Each structure stands twice: as structure tokens, then as C-alpha cells.
């Protein structure tokens with residue numbers, strides 16, 4: 669019922685390099701100011717959208733050849749229709765850390781996630797190989813944890829395209845999920861930048877040529893915010909105070925999302941995770957002040 673009220677839409681566009689972008693929207697997605705994107709790279713499907721978009725998505729892909737599905741990560745807005753598409757096209761689904769498919773709240777979604785995206789139907793996830801090949805296309809799998817344990821970027825050297833899922837949604841340091849790790853995000857962003865991709869195709873509306881400066885900018889910003897979080901905490905400041913210093917603007921919106929997500933997504937999580945996961949090499953005692 670709720671799903672039917674979501675007014676979902678699916679749109680397929682040829683975006684060059686033999687890639688079809690699959691844009692998916694719904695009332696929930698629009699209320700967040702974001703769309704969800706999946707891609708067809710030849711006959712490789714990168715991500716499978718969210719459950720509410722199932723009927724129009726399955727219809728849109730009906731006469732397309734799909735030999736395998738690669739998930740950028742396990743979250744419900746990217747894996748929601750893996751089961752139904754894998755069955756319709758009789759193809760396998762690959763995920764890095766396949767054993768962790770149901771972690772990070774995916775098995776029993778918090779209410780806000782269920783309302784926005786809908787439940788993920790169970791499917792069999794196979795372990796993502798280091799290289800994915802099909803129909804003459806070859807995608808290298810680059811681990812990019814930080815946002816999700818299971819996240820990868822898929823890089824096609826022949827075209828210079830890189831598919832990055834949720835690695836880069838906004839250009840700066842931002843709120844993270846309970847299990848988020850800002851330090852890993854920094855490494856992941858730099859790992860992808862080091863490939864010198866010519867085009868980046870993301871999971872939420874951003875498709876951009878020459879993405880390296882943007883990837884590096886975000887890595888730098890997260891790194892300085894994480895450093896500051898550790899330093900201020902070492903000075904004995906309370907976490908909430910640290911949040912205000914690290915993120916001087918937009919406190920109201922952040923607190924609203926913190927409440928809405930039962931604390932699963934917040935800037936406070938960023939500060940706490942920056943401290944909790946600070947690399948051993950980053951010893952506060954020896955910080956130059």
C-alpha cells in the first residue's frame with residue numbers, strides 16, 4: 669500500500685561508453701532531495717535500486733540482456749530488487765563480503781529506512797571477484813569501505829568510467845551511519861582517485877567527468893574533520909561540543925536527522941567514529957600543536 673503511494677518512476681538513458689543510466693525516483697527519495705541510480709554496463713547490472721521501484725524497474729529491464737548483477741554495497745536502496753531481477757534474468761549477484769549482506773541493519777530495517785526504501789527480498793549473494801568480466805566488458809573491483817563494509821568501486825580501464833555507489837554523495841565531511849568509518853572513507857576516496865578515472869557515476873544522481881579533484885577534496889575535508897575530532901576530544905571536550913566545532917553550520921538539520929533515524933545517522937556518529945577508529949599512527953600524545 670505505502671509502496672504504491674510512492675509514485676515511483678524509472679528512466680533509462682544512454683550516457684555513452686555503452687552505459688545505460690537507470691534513474692529511479694519516488695516520493696521518499698524526492699523528500700531526501702536524491703534520486704537513486706543503477707547502471708547497465710553492457711550486460712552487467714550495477715545495483716538494483718530500492719524495493720518500491722520494483723514493478724517499473726523490472727518492466728524497464730525486461731528486454732535487456734543481464735548476465736550478472738554487481739552490488740556497489742549491501743544497503744537497501746541498492747540491493748532492493750536483486751532477488752527479482754536475478755530470477756527474471758537467471759543471473760548471479762555479486763557483493764564484496766557477501767557474508768555481511770544482512771549486517772548494517774539491512775535484515776530488519778529501522779522504520780525510517782523501511783518507509784523510504786522498502787524491504788530487501790532475500791537473495792543469494794556470491795563473493796565479488798577481483799575482476800568482473802562479461803560480454804566483452806571488464807570491471808576492476810576496488811574495495812571502498814567506510815560508508816559500508818561491503819562497498820566497492822567498479823572501474824573500467826577501457827573507458828575510464830568508475831561506478832562508485834555511495835562513496836561520494838556530498839563534497840565535504842558529513843554525518844555518517846553508526847558503523848561508518850571516516851578514516852576508511854578517506855583511504856577509499858584516495859584509492860579511487862589514484863586510478864585517475866575519466867568519469868564517475870554515483871548511486872545518487874551525480875555523474876561527473878574528471879572526478880579526481882572532487883574525490884581528493886572530499887578526502888582532505890574528511891581527514892581534517894576527523895583529525896580535529898580526535899584533537900578536541902583529546903583536549904577533554906565533550907562530543908557534542910566537538911560536533912559544533914567540526915561542523916559549525918546546519919546543527920538543526922543534523923539533530924532532526926539524528927532524531928528521525930533513531931541516531932543511526934548523525935554528525936555525532938562522525939566524531940565518535942573518528943576517535944574510535946583513529947589509526948595507530950595518529951597518536952594524539954605526539955600531535956604537534
Ligand SMILES: [Zn+2]
Nearest residue numbers: 743745834871
Ligand atoms: Zn545509497
